[in-house]
Amino acid sequence: MADLWQNAMDHAVSAARHAGEVVREALRDDRKQTVMTKSSSVDLVTQTDQKVEKLIIQSVKEKFPTHSFIGEESVSAGEPLLLTDAPTWIIDPIDGTTNFVHTFPFIAVSIGFSVNKQMEFGVVYSCLEDKMYTARRGRGAFCNGEPLQVSHQEDINQSIIAAEFGSTRDAETVDKIFISLRRVLSLPVHGIRGAGTAAINMCLVASGCVEAYYEIGIHVWDVAAGSLIVSEAGGVLLDTDGGPADLMSRRIVAANRRIIAERLVKEIETFSPIRDDAAPANQ
Ligand SMILES: O=P(O)(O)O[C@H]1[C@H](O)[C@@H](O)[C@H](O)[C@@H](O)[C@@H]1O
Ligand SMILES: [Mg+2]
Ligand SMILES: [Mg+2]
Helix, strand or coil, X not given: CCCCCHHHHHHHHHHHHHHHHHHHHHHHCCCCCCEEECCCCCCEEEHHHHHHHHHHHHHHHHHCXXXXXXXXXXXXXXXXXXXXXXXXXXXXXXXXXXXXHHCCCCCEEEEEEEXXXXXXXXXXXXXXXXXXXXXXXXXXEEECCEECCCCCCCCHHHCEEEECCCCCCCHHHHHHHHHHHHHHHCCCCCEEECCCXXXXXXXXXXXXXXXXXXXXXXXXXXXXXXXXXXXXXXCEEECCCCCECECCCCEEEEECCHHHHHHHHHHCCCCCCCCHHHCCCCC
């Protein structure tokens, strides 16, 4: 039973690589992408997001017909967002769609796999950097086969923090985002960065390039794979309220060390978006 999920993980890696080719091909294509919107006018989706998700799900269904799926674009099209104990593929076909639309060069395919609601493996393919991040529960995290290790830094004043603005633009939410950013920046920290994709931000934590990443408003597909990559690289995950990380809460702190995560939490003006497991269809 030692390699129970290895076939599935190998499949995830090749599906992510193939998806990356489709993304790169779409970026080379002269025809303009049709850009549509979802929950807000800045929550973007393209035909490539939809095409990539269909390709991944179709290929998985052929090999693992009994498995379940949570896919960003399927949920958007009305499929239920339901995490059960069944082997479940949690897919973000393009994490960083805004980057994709603007050719900002950080775009990821993110595939997490959970069994009994526990992540078994995570695959994040940073398509334009050609970096394949992988982690398997209890077996470490890797980038292109090289082991990953979080930063050893324990002083938040010597740290870089990754953060994002998300895709909610109501004044109250924007104010809270800025309150947190101002507090974190004024600690002071060495800097604040953001790749524009939750998955790549988490891989940067796992790689030791940034000490921590936090965001409120992400969905389970943004962070499922990345969460395992961070913890297998020696990092820590918390909710922005300081409690244990909960992939359905839409809030995440991923850090190299607990001391950094807990210090960061003190500066975050947390709030509570509708949980993924409480959301109506077509969110
Ligand atoms: O590009 P998608 O898959 O929609 O995910 C992004 C999300 O929509 C944004 O709100 C976040 O700020 C990014 O970190 C996500 O990666
Ligand atoms: Mg995403
Ligand atoms: Mg996406």
